[in-house]
Amino acid sequence: MRIKxxxxxxxxLRPMLGASILGRAISAGLIDVExxxxxxxxxxxxxxxxxYPFGGGAGMVMAAQPIVDAFAANLPAGYKxxxxxxxxxxxxxxxxxxxxxxxxxELALLCGHYEGVDQRALDAVIDEELSIGDxxxxxxxxxxxxxxxxxxxxxxxxxGSDESSEDESFTTGLLExxxxxxxxxxxxxxxxxxxxxxxxxxxxxWRREQSLALTLQRRPELLESAPLTxxxxxxxxxxxxxxxxxAGLGDLCLKRQDMQAVDLWPKQWLSAFVPExxxxxxxxxxxxxxxxxxxxxxxxxxxxxxxFVEGEEAxxxxxxxxxxxGFLYLPDERLLYRAGNLAPHALAGLGxxxxxxxxxxxxLVHTGRPGKGPYFARNAAVDGEV
Ligand SMILES: C[S@@+](CC[C@H](N)C(=O)[O-])C[C@H]1O[C@@H](n2cnc3c(N)ncnc32)[C@H](O)[C@@H]1O
Numbered sequence: 001m002r003i004k005x006x007x008x009x010x011x012x013l014r015p016m017l018g019a020s021i022l023g024r025a026i027s028a029g030l031i032d033v034e035x036x037x038x039x040x041x042x043x044x045x046x047x048x049x050x051x052y053p054f055g056g057g058a059g060m061v062m063a064a065q066p067i068v069d070a071f072a073a074n075l076p077a078g079y080k081x082x083x084x085x086x087x088x089x090x091x092x093x094x095x096x097x098x099x100x101x102x103x104x105x106e107l108a109l110l111c112g113h114y115e116g117v118d119q120r121a122l123d124a125v126i127d128e129e130l131s132i133g134d135x136x137x138x139x140x141x142x143x144x145x146x147x148x149x150x151x152x153x154x155x156x157x158x159x160g161s162d163e164s165s166e167d168e169s170f171t172t173g174l175l176e177x178x179x180x181x182x183x184x185x186x187x188x189x190x191x192x193x194x195x196x197x198x199x200x201x202x203x204x205x206w207r208r209e210q211s212l213a214l215t216l217q218r219r220p221e222l223l224e225s226a227p228l229t230x231x232x233x234x235x236x237x238x239x240x241x242x243x244x245x246x247a248g249l250g251d252l253c254l255k256r257q258d259m260q261a262v263d264l265w266p267k268q269w270l271s272a273f274v275p276e277x278x279x280x281x282x283x284x285x286x287x288x289x290x291x292x293x294x295x296x297x298x299x300x301x302x303x304x305x306x307x308f309v310e311g312e313e314a315x316x317x318x319x320x321x322x323x324x325x326g327f328l329y330l331p332d333e334r335l336l337y338r339a340g341n342l343a344p345h346a347l348a349g350l351g352x353x354x355x356x357x358x359x360x361x362x363x364l365v366h367t368g369r370p371g372k373g374p375y376f377a378r379n380a381a382v383d384g385e386v
Contacts, residue, residue, distance in 0.1 A: 001030075001031045001032070001102070001104070001105065001106070001107070001151065001152070001155050002031075002032045002034070002081070002105065002106045002107075003031065003032065003033045003034070003106070003107045003108075003109065003148055003151075004033075004034045004036055004074055004075070004106075004107070004108045004109070005033065005034070005035050005036065005108075005109045005111065005141075005144050005148075006036050006038055006067065006070050006071065006074075006108065006109065006110045006111065007035065007036070007037065007038060007110075007111040007139075007140070007141055007144070008037070008038050008039055008049055008062070008111070008113050008139075009111075009113070009139065009141055010035035010036075010037050012139070012141040012142075013033075013035055013141055013144065013145060014035070016145050016149075017033055017035075017145075017148070021152070021153075021158065021159070022148065022149060022152055025152050025155065025157075025158040028157070030152075030155055030156075030157050030158050031148075031152050031155055031158065033148060034074075036070055036074050038062075038066045038067055038070045039066065040070070041065075041066045041067075041069040041070040041073060042063075042065070042066040043065055043066075043069075048063075049062055049063055049066045050062050050063060050113075050114055051063050053115060057115070058115065059114050059115035060114040060115060061114060061115050061116060061117065061118055062112060062113060062114060062116065062117045062118060062121070063118055063121075064117075064118040064120045064121035064124070067110065067117065067118075067121040067125065068120075068121050068124050068125055071083070071108070071110075071124075071125040074108075075108060079106070079108070080105070080106065081104050081105060081106025081107050081108055082101065082104050082106075082107055082108070082127050082128060083107075083108040083110070083125055083126050083127045083128075084101075084107065084108065084109050084110065084126070084127065084128050084129070084130050084147070085110045085112065085117065085122055085126040085128070085129045085130070085140070086109060086110065086111055086112065086129075086130060086131075086132070086140030086143035086144055086147070087112060087116070087129040087130070087131060087140070088131050088134070088135070088136050088137075089129055089131065090128065090129030090130040090131040091128065091129065091130055091131065092130075092131050092132075092133065092134075093130050093131065093132050093133075093143075093146065093147065093150070094170070095150075095168075095169075095170035095171060096170075097130065098147075098150040098151055098154065099154065101147065101151050102151045102154035102155065107147075107151070108125075109140075109144040109147060109148075110125070110126060110140065111139055111140030111141045111143070111144050112139065112140045113138070113139040113140070130143070130147065131143075132146045132147075167207075170222075172211065172226070173222060173225060173226030173227055174211040174212060174214075174215040174222060174223075174226050175211060175214045175215045175218060175219060175222070176211060176214075177206075177207040177208075177210035177211045177214070178210055178214075180192070180195060184196060192206065194206045208232070209235060212232055212235055212236055212239070213239055216236060216239050216240065223236065266283070266286075266287045269299075270282060270283060270287070270299075273299070274299060274304045278304050281304065282299045282302075282304035285299075285302060285304070286299040286302065286304065
């Protein structure tokens, strides 16, 4: 990949092009970046490159002559690469656009400055305008660096292994899952167990779920075009429902307690929630963790827990097994809940959590603060302390 950058300020680009992964890629000859100083092509006796805008207005405009001549002198006749002007008016740069650009053998990037560039220069030498986002920079140099960096990552050999770019945010159509490195416990914050277990299938499943959940939370519009499996869609519909419920809970939704605490008692939840005939399979799939992780959540999402577990029966079973830890939150319309006889002392060590039923008619809010709560709410309105 050969990239030519046309700029009035080549010094702005040099440090970035000499460091880290880009610097190595350029030294290794995997990409070639040439900086062309537009000023050198000015016919003005003072080498001026800009002038006042016709029609008035603030600022200066880069004149056509130095730009057109710089392009003519540096791009051979019949140049095949794409000629791009970095501009806030342009098509927004996305990973898809980066992938398009990476297919080119050559690129020419024009960096504007001041109020912009004389339109006649753009008409003469530019194929496309690209914006790096809806904000205005002082010059196109940062934009050019962004394009070079993003494109270079896709050039074979630039990253350590070709796999490194495959899992990234946007490459899969989704945002990336959370990443962790050593130590396994950082000041009391552990790495999720699944990442330490060494089971590749479990890790893949966990990462997929995390990616889907994060994308739904932060960039839901990406899901419209992301390639999704049926299992992805099912998970997303559960997560969406959970979000609706949480939104409905408004201020009462302090923090979603995840399922980890429940998963400490696999025997108990198996016998409380999974019908006897499917218990063996559920244990194999969800407790031994051969294929999946998440235990109770997986048992639920894999259908081992029947379509609708009537609260009372399951809660009773749950109570019998787990006298002191009667909380359970399933992010699904089939939420199970138990609200009675929660022993406050049993909750003392727990952080904030909520319990809700599917219809949002009954909600338990536990603040996690000593001496406070739990509270019960009806229709999301607190109606008393127990
Ligand atoms: C101050 S800007 C000019 C903005 C121009 N007057 C307008 O309103 O569209 C100067 C130069 O910065 C570059 N630039 C500014 N914002 C950019 C963005 N979001 N993406 C890419 N380039 C940008 C362009 O090359 C532009 O010519």
